[in-house]
Amino acid sequence: MRQAYHEELEQLAEQQCRMCELVGTAMRQATEALLEADLALAEQVISEDSRIDELRIATDERAFAVLALQAPVAGDLRTVVSAIQASADIERMGGLAVHVAQAARRRHPQHVLPEQVQPYFFEMGTVAVQLAADAAQVVRSRDVGLAAKLELDDDAMDDLHKHLFTVLMARDWPHGVAAAVDVALLGRFYERFADHAVALARQVVFIVTGQLPS
Amino acid sequence: MRQAYHEELEQLAEQQCRMCELVGTAMRQATEALLEADLALAEQVISEDSRIDELRIATDERAFAVLALQAPVAGDLRTVVSAIQASADIERMGGLAVHVAQAARRRHPQHVLPEQVQPYFFEMGTVAVQLAADAAQVVRSRDVGLAAKLELDDDAMDDLHKHLFTVLMARDWPHGVAAAVDVALLGRFYERFADHAVALARQVVFIVTGQLPS
Numbered sequence: 001m002r003q004a005y006h007e008e009l010e011q012l013a014e015q016q017c018r019m020c021e022l023v024g025t026a027m028r029q030a031t032e033a034l035l036e037a038d039l040a041l042a043e044q045v046i047s048e049d050s051r052i053d054e055l056r057i058a059t060d061e062r063a064f065a066v067l068a069l070q071a072p073v074a075g076d077l078r079t080v081v082s083a084i085q086a087s088a089d090i091e092r093m094g095g096l097a098v099h100v101a102q103a104a105r106r107r108h109p110q111h112v113l114p115e116q117v118q119p120y121f122f123e124m125g126t127v128a129v130q131l132a133a134d135a136a137q138v139v140r141s142r143d144v145g146l147a148a149k150l151e152l153d154d155d156a157m158d159d160l161h162k163h164l165f166t167v168l169m170a171r172d173w174p175h176g177v178a179a180a181v182d183v184a185l186l187g188r189f190y191e192r193f194a195d196h197a198v199a200l201a202r203q204v205v206f207i208v209t210g211q212l213p214s
Numbered sequence: 215m216r217q218a219y220h221e222e223l224e225q226l227a228e229q230q231c232r233m234c235e236l237v238g239t240a241m242r243q244a245t246e247a248l249l250e251a252d253l254a255l256a257e258q259v260i261s262e263d264s265r266i267d268e269l270r271i272a273t274d275e276r277a278f279a280v281l282a283l284q285a286p287v288a289g290d291l292r293t294v295v296s297a298i299q300a301s302a303d304i305e306r307m308g309g310l311a312v313h314v315a316q317a318a319r320r321r322h323p324q325h326v327l328p329e330q331v332q333p334y335f336f337e338m339g340t341v342a343v344q345l346a347a348d349a350a351q352v353v354r355s356r357d358v359g360l361a362a363k364l365e366l367d368d369d370a371m372d373d374l375h376k377h378l379f380t381v382l383m384a385r386d387w388p389h390g391v392a393a394a395v396d397v398a399l400l401g402r403f404y405e406r407f408a409d410h411a412v413a414l415a416r417q418v419v420f421i422v423t424g425q426l427p428s
Contacts, residue, residue: 071285
């Protein structure tokens with residue numbers, strides 16, 4: 001019984017990691033679709049999002065079953081409830097990758113991004129994918145130190161996002177209103193993706209310490 | 215013991231309702247601050263957000279205590295876990311109201327919104343405040359029929375949001391890039407606020423029926 005219980009907890013962590021890997025892949029592909037105006041890749045990100053949704057449902061069902069059948073307490077209770085919270089965050093990260101892919105699809109065969117801002121999105125995509133990978137690693141390892149590193153990467157994302165807005169709001173922005181609106185919303189999607197990855201890492205700190213990081 | 219337990223569950227629901235009321239008030243005031251360029255009101259929304267954050271922490275602590283001490287099952291288990299999920303949604307709604315207030319503060323004493331789009335935001339604000347009130351009502355009453363009504367109001371929000379984008383992306387948009395970016399992001403904040411209210415209502419359907427609405 002106890003062994004089955006611990007296997008259930010491990011499976012929960014494994015499902016979260018798998019979800020993190022999927023949304024990391026989705027964001028990497030969505031960014032490539034955006035930068036290369038690659039319609040097929042954009043379509044792939046959009047259609048594969050259902051796998052993330054299915055994993056979310058499976059994770060939540062498993063977590064509810066553990067709560068109902070095992071009535072965990074203390075760190076185990078935090079682990080199981082955090083799995084439910086985490087699955088919502090990770091599903092949302094998948095949704096944000098889909099938004100990026102949808103923008104690429106909507107403007108195809110045109111590029112969404114003026115060349116001037118493409119390097120920002122290359123960088124934001126790189127940081128986002130790294131955050132998803134680090135979030136998976138934090139869930140797997142429960143490494144509170146690595147969890148703190150995610151906050152630094154999120155600061156890097158915020159800096160990129162702020163710089164992007166400086167470019168966008170400059171009086172000499174030459175690319176017109178529609179491009180500016182696309183760029184502003186896309187920038188926001190990357191920033192929110194990073195915020196959710198940080199939320200995941202903070203939940204692991206809560207599991208390990210019983211306290212949310214300040 | 216059982217009576218104390220049921221009181222705890224009622225208190226959980228009450229805290230969620232209180233949070234919904236607070237974010238409804240925050241969004242009403244943020245919208246007024248935006249439309250009237252009212253700096254004092256914007257500041258108030260921003261400073262009072264900490265009350266919502268405190269209620270979230272209190273709700274989560276209460277829910278964890280019930281899980282650990284009472285080990286609820288079935289509908290009660292769904293109620294308690296949903297309270298934790300709901301508190302995250304409602305806190306985020308508060309964060310979105312703060313984003314609206316921050317936009318009003320950033321541009322003060324100028325108006326953020328060109329007159330042409332103010333009616334959209336008046337309407338989106340009205341729908342958002344109604345959704346927060348209806349979400350509170352659904353949590354209190356567990357009325358699955360009312361939960362379905364929130365999806366209709368969310369459709370109204372989506373329609374307003376789409377119309378707004380048609381105006382924004384029109385070739386003859388006369389208000390420049392910075393105003394367009396502000397309007398696009400603000401529109402997104404209202405739309406997300408509505409999405410979180412719908413998520414709350416769907417959680418109540420899950421509590422009552424054990425199934426998420428399709």
